[in-house]
Amino acid sequence: MIANLSPTGDGVGRWGEDQRVVFVPDTVPGDRISARLVRVKPKYANAQLQELLEPSTYRIRPHCIVADKCGGCQWQPVDYTYQISAKQDQVVQALGRIGKFQDPPVDEILAAPSPLGYRNKVTYPLTNRRSHGEKKVQAGYYRKGSHRLVNLNQCPVQDPHLDPLLAAIKQDIQDLEWPVYNEKTHEGIIRHLSMRVGRRTEEILITLVVCNDDIPVLGAQAAAWMRDHPGIVGVCLNINSERTNRIFGKRTDCIVGRPYLVEEFAGLQFHIRANTFFQIHTEQAEALLEVILAELNLQGHETVLDAYCGIGTLSLPIARHAAQVVGLEVQEEAVKSAIANAALNNITNVTFQTGKVERLLSVQDDTPDIVLVDPPRKGCSEAVVEQLLELKAPRLVYMSCNPATLARDLKFLCQGGDYQLTRVQPADFFPQTAHVECVAFLERQSPT
Template identity: 60%
Template sequence: MDYAYQLEAKQNIVAQALERIGGFTGVTVAPILAASNFLGYRNKATYPLARASARSAAETGQVQAGYYQKGSHQIVNLNQCPVQDVRLNPLLAEVKQDIQKRGWGIYDEKLHRGKLRHLGLRIGRRTGEMLLTLVVKDSNLVGIEEQAQEWLNRYPNLVGVSVNINPDRTNAILGSETHTIAGRAYLQEEFAGLTFQIRPDTFFQVHTEQAEALLQVILEELKLQGSEILVDAYCGIGTLTLPLAQRVRQAIAVDVQPAAVEQAKLNARLNHLENVTFQTGAVETVLPVLSVQPDIILVDPPRKGCDRSVLETLLQIHPEQIVYVSCNPATLARDLKILCADSTYSLTQVQPADFFPQTSHVECAAFLVRSPGFVSKPGAKESESEDAEIG
């Protein structure tokens, strides 16, 4: 599809979701932020592994890595991917051959047998540093130390090889354990003028340049004066928290994943940011017990959007501004409708950004301002009947 039409379609997706699901009319949907690089942009890709059907009983079949054909678990074998950073393509093509030579077993999801499940590749767009991760069913992979060192020697920009262990019968890609086999446990990246350490199993936006562009819009819209208290309620490794912390009096970072919080703390120290505090726990649990009243709360939930309890917590705390970053216009519109009910908040602007060219997905940042004269009712929640009606 022509890229200009992709952008037009995504702009319409956002506008229609706000109108049909959220019930908003007259809201400014800013022109979508187009990607300067709509091919070769992804800084991360994870490929399921399989074996091709053998032509005879004596053959085991070639190792394949690629993506699933739509509506199936049939792998389309790839040696390059048009949307991943082109510097990763040689690894995709060649690592499969190394796996073949090693004779490592490939996981069969139907039988729950075999070892290798996925191949993960990650790159720092600015630094060029790469990570290679093998997702395995168990840790017993004969010769992995020797092979990992061979990969480091072959690829100068490869800084670490890891194994992630996922023993479960599940569609989830990663398990809870990741072990560094050779090199470093992280790559280093430059983002918004700061230095970040990114591990194989931590979340970081896949389109670095577009994430920076959206951050710039957030900064322009908030018009920070340096006196604000800001809460990032889904902070991850601090991707948005730390650049914003440079422009406020105090930043508070919250995430339910302890590993992400530890990585965010490390990144704060790496950049000598001392006005950030960190809390581990669910948003709806941590926010009500904060010792300060935030002026701004930033939320960046997963595709399913915010749990109802999170929205109710936001309404009880009633910060002056809320920034809602979303990768799903439908759940964004649903949640904005709840936050703006009873004129509690006004939706002032929605900024779409094309984080995912060549796909139907679109990122957004929505900006809400507390309505003048609104008086909260501490501890007040909607009745069960109202809850059921919205649900």
């Protein structure tokens, strides 16, 4: 019997006299199954589903016809009400087990308005594969645990405006005989197809990731895409000639139209480029921002420090309620975009600084009233945590896409009595997957 779901998305059961934990992909809590052990460790085992003996009441028919093969979504067979319950538990368990918080103050998770059609950005690797005697250009996600592509013509979790483009652009690449990159031989040019859409504006930006720009009739084809698909506002070319798993290279050229799309977020306009970091789920990001603003209850006299500020996604909405916001960001291009977005919205009480966050935190002249951190999945480095403790801001806000690293960092911030964790709000930014977003609120404790 599968008892629950792991943070990586696998079903979890027990086996043997010692009731060893067994992780089984493609299973749902409540399933009765037979499985084959594929790896046995002293404290756990991994198994492969052999037969579904009795399906769980939480098991549903996936919305995607290749859900059992594609590695893009782990939880399409899981009823959405159970998905959000599992994510809530994931946050509570991480804070208890890793953070050592007893009875952590976790609010009820913010469920997504719709568990489908929410992704505002997709990036598909491309390949050539022989089918019915001829080579076909294929795009999709990799099969679970492999680098074998599962071909897609549509995807139920991406914004529906992108579905017709996926099949059309694949066909055009094939008809034009543009050489598709082979990751084994490192031959070919076209590596990835990336598409972004403004959820509020419906503007679409297309980007081809390529090894070089030696692509015949590229300009004419890009113009044809814009003509045939009115939502497209720009077609870009990103150059990545390295033998690497990293998708985007450093250089991006605009072939036709604009190098950015315009999106509306929290009542503001943002210019979003091909490789800009912007939350995948626009509506849920806004919902979590509303939680942050309500909790902070800014009165207009506060100074807020926004670490890992990116293009100003949080800095700019917060600046409308504070006296001053200072954004810190290591990526120079992101800072340029943040400055441009501030000017676009006539926001003048925000400044941005470029450099490593730990260094920028160490050179602040004054103690801010609030520090907001939104680090990548790996969380804050030890140096950043030390600087946060040294800065002694009265309030900290920690936004995270990884409950494990969130719990680790909160433990370090709170274990010495410097800060108290007052509230954690989970939110489902990634329906059909095991990922969960959180924001944690901390208050500095007065020395006794």
